[in-house]
Amino acid sequence: AQSVTQLDSQVPVFEEAPVELRCNYSSSVSVYLFWYVQYPNQGLQLLLKYLSGSTLVKGINGFEAEFNKSQTSFHLRKPSVHISDTAEYFCAVSERGGADGLTFGKGTHLIIQP
Amino acid sequence: GAGVSQSPSNKVTEKGKDVELRCDPISGHTALYWYRQSLGQGLEFLIYFQGNSAPDKSGLPSDRFSAERTGGSVSTLTIQRTQQEDSAVYLCASSRDYNQPQHFGDGTRLSIL
Secondary structure, eight states, X not given: OOXXXXXXXXXXXXXXXXXXXXXXXXXXXXXXXXXXXEOTTOOEEEEEEEOSSOSEEEOGGGOEEEEETTTTEEEEEESSOOGGGOEEEEEEXXXXXXXXXXXXXXXXXXXXXX | OOSOEEEOSEEEEOTTXXXXXXXXXXXXXXXXXXXXXXXXXXXXXXXXXXXXXXXXXXXXXXXXXXXXXXXXSOEEEEEOSOOGGGOEEEEEEEXXXXXXXXXXXXXXXXXXX
């Protein structure tokens, strides 16, 4: 079984400042890693994914994340945030070769202040 | 549209009634997933279909919950004798195959009075 920890339930950031949302995972097997964003009253939208290859992955809306196997982390970063980035962000893992659904973290609410 | 479609978007019902939630996946996606999102529990995986088969139903919260998928397409999640703790947003997702990125619908917000 795997688990995901998002240490920060809420992150306030000023507009145009950089941001990092932290994600750590635990698993006894190799995993795939994902970040999803959820805007109010909407479903989840895939921001980016790590399946294999380069550990630095780039996603939509200027976000990127780096897979660090030794630290079992997959932190999400953006160099300059915009008001429209205000949303809930979820880190998720799935087991490679497994047929179960995603295991999600509790989410981080990113609050962009003008 | 080309995305995952869920209906109804909102459902309010009385405790003890049965409810049926529907999910139309993206055309051609063989894998379909149901999740529940609630304030207390966060996002929980409920069940996964590959084609019309659900290999593991252990994620369903109780025997009042059941799900089926027909024709490798539409899926329904049924909750019998609803309880107040069933109140949540039920999300459906689909993917080209298992272990591929999942695409989510906007969910059904279920409120049990």
